[in-house]
Amino acid sequence: MRFKLLVVDDEKNIREGLADFLAMDGYDVETAADGDRGLKSFQKGDIDLVITDLRMPGLSGEELLKRIVSETPGIPVIVLTGHGTVENAVTAMRNGAYDFLTKPVNLDHLSLLVKRALQSREMILKHRRLEEELEQKKTFEAIIGTSNPMRKVFDTIRRVAPTKASILITGESGVGKELVADAIHQLSPRKDKPLIKVHCAALAASLLESELFGHEKGSFTGAVARKRGRFELAHEGTLFLDEIGEIDQNIQIKLLRVLQEKKFERVGGEDTIESDVRIVAATNKDLKAEIDKGNFREDLYFRLNVVNILVPPLRERRDDLPLLMTAFLKEFAQENGKTVEGINEKARAAIYGYDWPGNVRELRNCIESAVVMTKGPIITEDDLPPTLRVKNDDGWIRIPLGTTLEESEKIIIRDTLTAQKGNKSKAAEVLAIGRKTLHRKLAEWGEEAAGTEFDE
Numbered sequence: 001m002r003f004k005l006l007v008v009d010d011e012k013n014i015r016e017g018l019a020d021f022l023a024m025d026g027y028d029v030e031t032a033a034d035g036d037r038g039l040k041s042f043q044k045g046d047i048d049l050v051i052t053d054l055r056m057p058g059l060s061g062e063e064l065l066k067r068i069v070s071e072t073p074g075i076p077v078i079v080l081t082g083h084g085t086v087e088n089a090v091t092a093m094r095n096g097a098y099d100f101l102t103k104p105v106n107l108d109h110l111s112l113l114v115k116r117a118l119q120s121r122e123m124i125l126k127h128r129r130l131e132e133e134l135e136q137k138k139t140f141e142a143i144i145g146t147s148n149p150m151r152k153v154f155d156t157i158r159r160v161a162p163t164k165a166s167i168l169i170t171g172e173s174g175v176g177k178e179l180v181a182d183a184i185h186q187l188s189p190r191k192d193k194p195l196i197k198v199h200c201a202a203l204a205a206s207l208l209e210s211e212l213f214g215h216e217k218g219s220f221t222g223a224v225a226r227k228r229g230r231f232e233l234a235h236e237g238t239l240f241l242d243e244i245g246e247i248d249q250n251i252q253i254k255l256l257r258v259l260q261e262k263k264f265e266r267v268g269g270e271d272t273i274e275s276d277v278r279i280v281a282a283t284n285k286d287l288k289a290e291i292d293k294g295n296f297r298e299d300l301y302f303r304l305n306v307v308n309i310l311v312p313p314l315r316e317r318r319d320d321l322p323l324l325m326t327a328f329l330k331e332f333a334q335e336n337g338k339t340v341e342g343i344n345e346k347a348r349a350a351i352y353g354y355d356w357p358g359n360v361r362e363l364r365n366c367i368e369s370a371v372v373m374t375k376g377p378i379i380t381e382d383d384l385p386p387t388l389r390v391k392n393d394d395g396w397i398r399i400p401l402g403t404t405l406e407e408s409e410k411i412i413i414r415d416t417l418t419a420q421k422g423n424k425s426k427a428a429e430v431l432a433i434g435r436k437t438l439h440r441k442l443a444e445w446g447e448e449a450a451g452t453e454f455d456e
């Protein structure tokens, strides 16, 4: 890491002398001739350490120190004091200076002081980063993912969770929409109140209505007692409306009213009930298209979709595959009481190359079945569901993005071998490498015993 230092002193000689000296120590150095300019340079950002004189025209060193320390706690500021002004130095220390040096500056001492200050700053920053990562890990424990698209999702969750805004989570089947809804509730001030989930597609329209809003005794055949609806149960908490794209027009109108007025009546009831509910809805349908087709109300759409969180499909975030595979492997090995340590190269390549139309859910099921199927401690390509096995009969070698060079080499060699029906001499010829080289590589990968002869 290269550090950037700021030297503030109104005496040109001292300022430039210090800057030159520190530059020789390997730092980037900026200079400023007075406190005001010093503050401006600092506020532009990325300064790691400040060295400032105390007595300067305009904004004094004292003031500059206070401003810097209050704006960026933890930043080391070294103050320079004239001879015999120890009180100033003491005040500066009290105001948060890292240390002080008396003029004329002992350069060796300065060098050491700067080095030490930056070391401890680096440690503090590293520590803070780790803490942040840990915090993030805890919050999103259930949602595995470190890819950029998932980071964006986490970011949005973090920003919207504390608000009351309605959120529409969209994305293909099995991408983790429900997990996102859980995280939003968990990170919201409502986390100790209920999170109520309604699976809108699972219920017939009339049942859904009474499920959502409740009903009075005798309001319809079978309504033997008064029942409170999910809107009431979710009071002060979150209501998760899953598969919102499936609800019927009649309920869409009622839902719209609750969202607008925060009021509703139970089915067959007269009393108006008020409920303070945060709505999170999810769908894998394209609601805009449903609006165009006249299946979904546009006004309801806008009410629900104050913030949209689009959870990207797995094929657009293959970087998450290794973490997901490892987590599911561990989960199902434990669940099945099996010792499964890993997944072999070929099976991995198949997993990487697959499109995952069913997304994380499909991957999860795939790993589960592989763990159940496998006979040894390592999952091989034969343990995978047939849909996944690499097809190699179209004259192409397919190497998915994200494959390492080493892995790619293996795939190329193996697929060429397969295409040559295992004839190593022919494969070597096609690859334009020596037979010995091919032989050695295969031996290295444990594909054949060293010293095995070529079958011509």
Ligand SMILES: Nc1ncnc2c1ncn2[C@@H]1O[C@H](COP(=O)(O)OP(=O)(O)OP(=O)(O)O)[C@@H](O)[C@H]1O
Pocket: 142, 143, 144, 145, 171, 172, 173, 174, 175, 176, 177, 178, 179, 180, 283, 284, 324, 360, 361, 364
């Ligand atoms: N990022 C992830 N990390 C760990 N598990 C995940 C992740 N995403 C999804 N899953 C798991 O995959 C399965 C499907 O997730 P979830 O039910 O949240 O998807 P969904 O988007 O709501 O799907 P559907 O559209 O079918 O309702 C669940 O078992 C869930 O735990």
Ligand SMILES: [Mg+2]
Pocket: 177, 178, 242, 282
């Ligand atoms: Mg779901």
